[in-house]
Amino acid sequence: xxxxxxxxxxxxxxxxxxxxxxxxxxxxxxxxxxxxxxxxxxxxxxxxxxxxxxxxxxxxxxxxxxxxxxxxxxxxxxxxxxxxxxxxxxxxxxxxxxxxxxxxxxxxxxxxxxxxxxxxxxxxxxxxxxxxxxxxxxxxxxxxxxxxxxxxxxxxxxxxxxxxxxxxxxxxxxxxxxxxxxxxxxxxxxxxxxxxxxxxxxxxxxxxxxxxxxxxxxxxxxxxxxxxxxxxxxxxxxxxxxxxxxxxxxxxxxxxxxxxxxxxxxxxxxxxxxxxxxxxxxxxxxxxxxxxxxxxxxxxxxxxxxxxxxxxxxxxxxxxxxxxxxxxxxxxxxxxxxxxxxxxxxxxxxxxxxxxxxxxxxxxxxxxxxxxxxxxxxxxxxxxxxxxxxxxx
Numbered sequence: 123x124x125x126x127x128x129x130x131x132x133x134x135x136x137x138x139x140x141x142x143x144x145x146x147x148x149x150x151x152x153x154x155x156x157x158x159x160x161x162x163x164x165x166x167x168x169x170x171x172x173x174x175x176x177x178x179x180x181x182x183x184x185x186x187x188x189x190x191x192x193x194x195x196x197x198x199x200x201x202x203x204x205x206x207x208x209x210x211x212x213x214x215x216x217x218x219x220x221x222x223x224x225x226x227x228x229x230x231x232x233x234x235x236x237x238x239x240x241x242x243x244x245x246x247x248x249x250x251x252x253x254x255x256x257x258x259x260x261x262x263x264x265x266x267x268x269x270x271x272x273x274x275x276x277x278x279x280x281x282x283x284x285x286x287x288x289x290x291x292x293x294x295x296x297x298x299x300x301x302x303x304x305x306x307x308x309x310x311x312x313x314x315x316x317x318x319x320x321x322x323x324x325x326x327x328x329x330x331x332x333x334x335x336x337x338x339x340x341x342x343x344x345x346x347x348x349x350x351x352x353x354x355x356x357x358x359x360x361x362x363x364x365x366x367x368x369x370x371x372x373x374x375x376x377x378x379x380x381x382x383x384x385x386x387x388x389x390x391x392x393x394x395x396x397x398x399x400x401x402x403x404x405x406x407x408x409x410x411x412x413x414x415x416x417x418x419x420x421x422x423x424x425x426x427x428x429x430x431x432x433x434x435x436x437x438x439x440x441x442x443x444x445x446x447x448x449x450x451x452x453x454x455x456x457x458x459x460x461x462x463x464x465x466x467x468x469x470x471x472x473x474x475x476x477x478x479x480x481x482x483x484x485x486x487x488x489x490x491x492x493x494x495x496x497x498x499x500x501x502x503x504x505x506x507x508x509x510x511x512x513x514x515x
Contacts, residue, residue: 130333131343132256140253141168142415148184158253170411189237191230235319242322267320278309329359336386349452365404451497
């Protein structure tokens with residue numbers, strides 16, 4: 123299955139573009155699911171139908187689904203209370219009824235990631251079009267599986283489960299209760315679910331499409347989003363320049379806005395070479411219904427893009443170092459920061475941060491320097507003589 127993730131600045135028309143993309147694929151014969159993170163029924167408004175917490179057919183070959191985060195959170199909390207019943211009873215804690223539960227911050231994001239995983243694993247569809255939240259919430263959502271897995275593994279290392287038979291004894295010796303079995307089981311289950319969601323995002327058949335109106339604000343958003351996506355190893359296959367105005371004859375009040383759009387489009391087509399730029403004309407009204415969505419002429423679904431790779435030189439260079447190549451289009455040298463911590467490397471690029479595990483070969487090296495050239499960060503590693511195989515090149 124192909125997965126297309128669509129996002130853009132708030133108000134850029136990303137949901138309408140997602141609906142148009144899904145409709146075009148469905149009309150071409152692909153069994154398509156449009157999965158939306160929008161709290162309101164914006165996809166339904168664009169399609170001229172309704173969408174809700176249950177997948178519903180909106181057109182031939184097209185299904186629309188807006189997951190209900192509230193209901194999923196209630197189910198998870200009920201299950202948690204059942205698993206932790208012994209501890210809760212010991213503490214004299216009162217149970218929460220499902221009717222009084224409202225989602226906590228982060229519940230919607232986790233619920234949506236689960237829905238994304240379930241949809242991607244379904245065999246009912248050929249294409250999954252995902253209407254993500256607006257930037258920068260979308261970038262935070264895409265980072266969530268990897269970050270949460272790292273937190274879980276730091277707080278509850280899986281290898282400590284091997285000592286489960288010793289926990290009662292250790293608890294008496296330490297004078298504090300040891301983590302209960304259900305806590306490790308919960309962490310393991312979350313790790314599996316997050317790994318599955320992360321696998322969907324990083325799959326070679328998953329691509330990102332950015333939607334933005336051409337102009338200064340849109341240009342800034344596209345620059346930041348492209349960098350943030352690249353740091354996560356996600357490739358932007360297309361930039362949809364939405365609501366492009368037609369040529370206006372004479373000296374009209376639209377002339378200044380039109381000139382601004384043309385300049386931004388020219389800059390995008392000249393600088394955003396890592397992905398295609400597709401202008402989508404302004405209809406002069408808010409698109410509503412399948413006829414309007416078809417008139418937007420969004421790009422079709424192409425074969426999966428080449429995956430983003432962070433290659434490591436497979437041989438030592440003449441100066442005796444290995445080089446790790448990390449694509450970071452749009453990065454600025456003065457806004458880059460690198461910190462080596464054990465077997466991990468913290469990379470900060472502008473407002474974005476990511477902690478990545480070092481490839482096995484580089485764990486036996488020390489950082490010897492780094493440089494940014496043509497949108498690529500190149501980190502140099504010198505082999506540690508105490509850890510590197512003798513004569514290894």
